[in-house]
Amino acid sequence: MFKAFNEAFIKELLEIKSSFYKIGLLTLFPLFVFGLIVAIFYKGVAYEMPVVAVDLDKSELSRDILFSIDSSSTIDIKYRVETPKEAADLLKASTAYGLIIVPKGFAKDTQLLKQPKITFMLNTQYILVGKILKAAFVKSLNAMAASFDEVRSLKNGDPIELQITPYFNTSKNYFYFLVSALLPSIWQMFIVIAVIVSFGTLFKDKKEQEFFKGGHISMKIFGKLLPYTIVYMFLGFGFLYYLYFYLGWEFQGSFGFLLFGMFLTLLAYEAAALTLFVTGFDYARSLSLGAVYTAPAFAFLGITFPASNMNSLALFWRDMLPISKYMELQISQANYGAAMVDDVSKLFYISLFLLLFIPVVIRFKQRLQV
Amino acid sequence: MSFFEVLRSEAKLIFSDIAIVLTIIGGVILYSFLYPQPYANESVTSLRVSVVDLDRSDLSRDLVFMLDATPQIDIVRSDLSEDDAKAAFISGDIKGIIVIPKNFKKDIYQNRTTTIAIGADASYFLVYGAIVEAASKAALTQSAKIKVAKLLKESTLLEAAKKEYTPFSFNLINLFNKNNSYIEYVIPAVFILILQQTLLIGLGILGGGVNESLRSRRLKYFVNADIYQIITARFIIFGGIFFIHMLFYFGYSFSLYNIVHIANIYELLNFGIAFLAASIGLGIFLGSLFTSREIATPTILFSSLPLVFAAGFVWPKEAMPEIINYIALLFPSTSAIQGFLKLNQMGAEFNMVLDNYITLWIQALLYTILGYYFINKQRKKYVKI
DSSP states (O other): OHHHHHHHHHHHHHHHHTOHHHHHHHTHHHHHHHHHHHHHTTTOSOOSEEEEEEESSOOHHHHHHHHHHHTSSSEEEEEEESSHHHHHHHHHTTSOSEEEEEOTTHHHHHHTTOOOEEEEEEETTSHHHHHHHHHHHHHHHHHHHHHHHHHHHHHSOOSEEEEEEEESSTTOOHHHHHHHHHHHHHHHHHHHHHHHHHHHHHHHTTOHHHHTTTSOHHHHHHHHHHHHHHHHHHHHHHHHHIIIIISOOOOOSOHHHHHHHHHHHHHHHHHHHHHHHTTTOOHHHHHHHHHHHHTTHHHHTSSSSOGGGOOHHHHHHHHTOHHHHHHHHHHIIIIIOOOHHHHHHHHHHHHHGGGGHHHHHHHHHHHHHO | OOHHHHHHHHHHHHHTOHHHHIIIIIIHHHHHHHTTGGGTTOSOOOEEEEEEESSOSHHHHHHHHHHHHSSSEEEEEEOSSHHHHHHHHHTTSOSEEEEEOTTHHHHHHTTOOEEEEEEEETTSHHHHHHHHHHHHHHHHHHHHHHHHHHHHHTTOOHHHHHHTTOSOEEEEEEESSTTOOHHHHHHHHHHHHHHHHHHHHHHHHHHHHHHHHHHTTOOHHHHHSOHHHHHHHHHHHHHHHHHHHHHIIIIIIHHHTTOOOOSOHHHHHHHHHHHHHHHHHHHHHHHHHOSSGGGHHHHHHHHHHHHHHHTSSSSOGGGSOHHHHHHHHTSHHHHHHHHHIIIIISOOOGGGGHHHHHHHHHHHHHHHHHHHHHHHHHHHHHHHO
């Protein structure tokens, strides 16, 4: 029995060695895509976002205020125009993400206690950028208003002040937020595709009878999967190491526990990939199915848009993806530092996917009989 | 060979291949329903929060009421201590904690500043943002009310009282996607990417399959036909199918999800045709390079996530290294997304998207030429033998 496992493993290694494509799927390609994602978010925080200003007052106060806003590292008043319409056009062309209008008579009205308003228009089609700009703008303006208000606020301070604490991801860095979810999303794509490629090429080249000759089908399947299991586990460990050791993001819980969860997720995806494959034993078709199954996964992780606000159809599809449970586990261990006993249920859930190996082996047996 | 014969042969190749049909018809329809699902509820509401009210006065209860009244927050627990609340947070029951200190009311009446603590899970940005924004608003509104009331008591005129609050203030206007709908944010762009990727996969499978068949000396027609005819046939078939898909996506699907569309339909179609032309060109080019049918799907699949983020609508292109921007521009989806969002979601004039438009046509031309060159090369390789 173990001999069959071993045999299949060695055969697969030879297969891989002779195919640049398969070697690539295991090494170069995933590393390349990981690298692209890291490069995209490398800067982590948005700096110097271009904004357009229309100063209709041209007073010392208006210049001071615009200067104060410009000195924020987030905002760069890159364009100054004379009319609001020109400014709006720049916004529509997405050349600028925000527009500031200081109305005529602003300085005078401030003196006269008329509380004039500065208009800030944000392009909120780009939600993330809109949020970042809004926060930066409000911060600058409040700082300016406070320095004004000093004399008066000594007498009439704000009764309620706020102390805001972000739990976890305290630097509120978009890089961590997105990359820690994107890397696993890409990882699961590669696992499914590599497994389908491995078995797909076997059947396409009509070598399956020869490969499975002599019985012990399940052992041979696992042996054939072993190179991928090893390498993708290594790659998974690699990206975790990158995030939590190389970059030093906080990891509060048990790393070993998370690795175990990652291993189960890997096996779960191998089972899922084979399940897709055995629907027709057709190489190209299973690839299409694999694409449908893995491509949208990122959105369903609930990192960008939270799962608590998804509808039931989305939640159903989400439950079909092991990576969503894995992501919960990763956040739970890394961010919250939850106790293992609290997260065991997640591991259990992921393990359920392993049951898919049973119908997979049955289907293989049926197919090989023919 | 007559063009009509070539067209028929290409069509036969395409529609008899289940993998292609699955992708370009099934995939497109399925993705149009699948991708928007996570965002279908549009914005983040009813986040579970606990309030630790250490004051239990009528004033603090007012604040709690105001907090619960916000759509983003649902006060689902009131814990007796911060530790209790934190335990609930760790167990996943709540996503935020608000603490009202003891002596809240007393401090306010005695003109001392009191501090409300708001904590939320920053592991999930929208969650954090929604809780903090809603809680801040409720607390600051109550603060302003109290301040105005106090000033009034000190016999300051109501107008002056309101204004003493700050010397100047601001008007914050959200342009485009005013409701911060996540669907409006993501879906228009994702749909364009889906169209491109499925188109590329379809043509990739076709091209790769042809190369495979050439190697095994099958496909007589392909060897005999004029390459111009083959390319034109592909443009017609894929162009026709995807034009209909485009109408489906930007008409029906948009209405289904209540996504705004501002643009003039002719401008949109014009722009869309440029996008399709560029994508078909790229697909023919890539197809001529693929050595087998099965290389297409994974290759295009792996490029999807990087392309989504490099397109510059989730994450601004100013925040990415320049080289990434240039690589992203090689793909029609990048120019198409940028142009389309401006036209349709932001109401830009066509001349504002001219640079995107021209880029797409240049790509259409360049990629088609490259495709021609490589198809020719592949054929020569096998016809000789």
